[in-house]
Amino acid sequence: MYITISKQHQGENFKGSVRDFVNYLEKENETVHPDLQEHFFDQYNDQIGAEEVISQIDQNTTKLNKKEPRFYSMVVSPSQSELKAISNDPEKLRQYVRELMKDYAASFHRNNQVTVDDIKYYARIEKQRTYKGTDKEIRENQPYATKILQLQKEVRRIERGEVIGNAKSIRKEIDRLERDAPHKINGKRIVRGMKKEGMQNHVHIIVSHKDATNSFKLSPLSQHKAAETTLNGKTIKQGFDRDKFYQAAEKTFDQTFKYNRNFVESYRARNALDKDPKRFLAILSGLPITEKQAAFKMLFKAGVNVPTIPTNKVQVAYKALMKLKRGVEVAINSGSIGI
Template sequence: MFINITDSDTADNKSSSADLVHYLDKENRMNKENEPQLWFNQDHRAIPSYQPMQAIDNNIAKLSKTDTKFFLINISPSQKEIAWLKEQFSDEGAKDQLKDYAVKVMDEYARNFKRPGIDSNKDLLWFGKLENYRYFSHKDKEIQQGLRKRGERKPGEQMHIQVIVSRKDMTNTMKLSPMNNSKGLNAEHSRRMGQFDRSAFKQSGERLFDEQFKFDRGLNETFAYANAKKKGGLEQRVAMQSERRNRTPLTYRPQQETQQIRLVTPAIVQILTKPIQEAAPHIPIKKKKKRNGPEQDQGLSF
């Protein structure tokens, strides 16, 4: 499970969300023969595009022209995870299940701020959009090597969800930035200003998927293992392998035990909960242009 929060160092998410909403509607324009995928949130599953744009753009009280107004969360199951969903719930059922899962991911997003009054996705202003495909962009090596054309559809299972979430909470009074991982001057300062552990958020999304869908994830497919490999060393990976061998397979655990499942050992908690110092990727969103040819991606890394 790949979960990423995208920020922009340009004015793209410092003004209107109209360009991003328009871009994320591209499949409806490119595949008019299919049933259009509308936006959704915790309460509704068929939200027309103008509503997310208006809601996000009007939820900016006390934000300056240079402040970020919204963030984009990319929730992308692996091809193995998508195949598991379709096996369990059918092609259409998998889409509904993935939307339900996204709602719970937004619960984890809210709780990760550790702010009074921000307890679930209902305290946030957010809208999700399911996409069925991905497209080759200039960043892909296949494009650079001349093997594919820009805008061509990528093969395999590519179903994923994009979520636009407002910088301000549902009441339009509290600023919430997932890019704030500062510890602050002291504990009280951190509680007041808020901080967000992106590593913990990504791992919680993985845990949710495994528990909700009884998916038995291979050790080398876990965020914890990848993080230990990148930030830790051999000792931590060996400890994880030892625990995995002694752990009852997830698919055979009784329902009442699923909430007690943990993917990490105490020995590696310290390295796995250490915030990752990651640079915010650049996602320029170009203004809409008239074209006669097929719709092109706009350089967004989704």
């Protein structure tokens, strides 16, 4: 499960409306029959219109200054194996999001317990994803793409009479490169922006910076996990524990849908990789045989070459560790591994 949280940006300040973002999320509906369109939903309602989302978020901003976000964007991206576990069912994805937002609320450190009813949010399922530069397919196709672009420029120069050459011969070379590119969909070389095949359901969530009563701020990007300050003799709790949230989000999915998560899919693995790559490899090497085989298969499928793991982890070369770390991070960011 790959979850990202980001704050609203409108140039140098945060005064802008949520309208542009809502319109962006509505783009898939433009080419879909009305009966098949996805609607925004919250904790209790399945069909919320775009204008209501805009109105509710834009009006829930009392006492926020121009340097503070009006809302946060959360993207919940299940891996292919997680989507398979729920049969790519949008209804189950909505069910998961509603449980996830309970975990989100519980991760705030406040004097009074924050519950999901304190959170003003609107979520929307998207069914398509496009290839990015970090994807394995794009990276491995890039040498072919670069050469094709160079040859296409050469053909144009010949056609404009700027240089002398055989445009027909160059076009044949371009065709050959297109055929030899390792990754294609329906015979066409995969390029950035092309729609991905398979199950691609994921969720965009718009979360108001203010609580549902427009009374107090709830920032998931707080610098503190659990800070306490004293004001007029009263202890004030503040902060948001992102580690707690990510772990809870994973646990909620696994328990709700009886999902058997492999180590390399886990938040634990990502945390170990970030903080101590040697520990990541040590845990990987110590997994039961069947789980280890599954882990290596996932890594290989994601384009990650795992170095040989010696018995004594001290012997692991730093350079090999860093190469593995970069490879896994790229796979995570591209969605190849559902960490």
